[in-house]
Amino acid sequence: MNRNKTKNFYYGDVGIGDQFPVTVQSMTNTDTRDIKKTIEQIKSLEAVGCDIIRLAVPDMEAALALKEIKAEVNIPIIADIHFDYRLALESIESGVDGLRINPGNIGNIERVRQIVEKCKEKDIPIRIGVNSGSIKKEFLEKYGGVNVNSMVESAMEHVRILEDMDFKKIVLSVKSTDIDMTLKSYEKLSEIIDYPLHIGITESGSIWKGTIKSSIGIGALLARGIGDTIRVSLTGDPIEEVKVGKQILRALGLLNDKIEVISCPTCGRTRIDLEGIVRKVEEKIDSMSKPIKVAIMGCEVNGPGEAKEADIGIAGGNGIGLIFKKGKIIKKVKEEELIDELVKEINKL
Structure with missing residues (x-):
């Protein structure tokens, strides 16, 4: 800018x-x-x-x-x-x-x-x-x-x-x-x-x-x-x-001191506690200083595609979740493991 x-x-x-x-x-x-x-x-x-x-x-x-x-x-x-x-x-x-x-x-x-x-x-x-x-x-x-x-x-x-x-x-x-x-x-x-x-x-x-x-x-x-x-x-x-x-x-992209989190607004397809997941992820990564973008999406069908510009992200529904990097799925995990697995992958970046 x-x-x-x-x-x-x-x-x-x-x-x-x-x-x-x-x-x-x-x-x-x-x-x-x-x-x-x-x-x-x-x-x-x-x-x-x-x-x-x-x-x-x-x-x-x-x-x-x-x-x-x-x-x-x-x-x-x-x-x-x-x-x-x-x-x-x-x-x-x-x-x-x-x-x-x-x-x-x-x-x-x-x-x-x-x-x-x-x-x-x-x-x-x-x-x-x-x-x-x-x-x-x-x-x-x-x-x-x-x-x-x-x-x-x-x-x-x-x-x-x-x-x-x-x-x-x-x-x-x-x-x-x-x-x-x-x-x-x-x-x-x-x-x-x-x-x-x-x-x-x-x-x-x-x-x-x-x-x-x-x-x-x-x-x-x-x-x-x-x-x-x-x-x-x-x-x-x-x-x-x-x-x-x-x-x-x-x-505005004038400060890159923390991880940027993007998340969908939820809709009728959402089958997981997206609001709770976003809150917990933000708490866990708040102290991290990585210039990356993390996507948290509520639909495993469209999530990876809609957030393909993110460095890493998750999408979930019906008890399971997908972890993806740059829009490509890298693993499928249980919903209760989704947050911890995401944080592990963020730490690798």
Whole structure:
């Protein structure tokens, strides 16, 4: 999949830009001032593959806590700052790997300049994050409300502030809760800048509904080559955000870190517990890192043919199952032996 060309740089030791893999971010929902709980949550996010983590910094106590948190975790930390430039400066001193600020909201230009000079000194990027709820009144009036033009113009105002200070390590986001507006905003922005883009659907909702909404929006952008880092914004455990984000990348072929399982939706010909078999197989192979495709089909008549592009698969019915490789049957086994025999064959690959 071809990606739009962008600038390339680093959050800590994690690259961002078109020359690096698309990364998955999340944001802690602990109180950053609670150092122990925040470290625990970040470690749990690291365990499911989070690449970059963002932390809210509401006051100076939180900014000072970042130093201890940073020392105990492995992934880059981005400090999320609103309005108070002193929190940004203290976060930088605490060792963060990036900032999320909107320069136009920080105050007078000299305050912004202090932040920019510190970021240059420490070699850390700044993400400008515009969403449909944070557009300046000036642009709402100029463009007739919240729309693509007011979103993009708001982002570009912040960009110009940083560029005027010769700062170019910029990441941009223009998120909306509306999928169509989000897609069009990122498309327009990607035509006029070459900075890496952080993509997502903001405030997308609960884990179930938000997963669907985010997958559509993020997937559509990535399929068009737009996007260098993603965050799935869900109301719930941030671990779910990372799991969904990783799966979006896998579905698009942008991440090949696990075995891909394909399975049929079942029909009236199904004579085995396909749902249970799929669940058990996924549990057994979840920790395997093989770039292969496994098919689990509910019909021994059509299964091998329908899943012939899979590296290996099973199809079952009436108490028996077939194991096949590249569509060719290699053995017939009893249904109760099907899962174990499949795992044995996967281990041989």
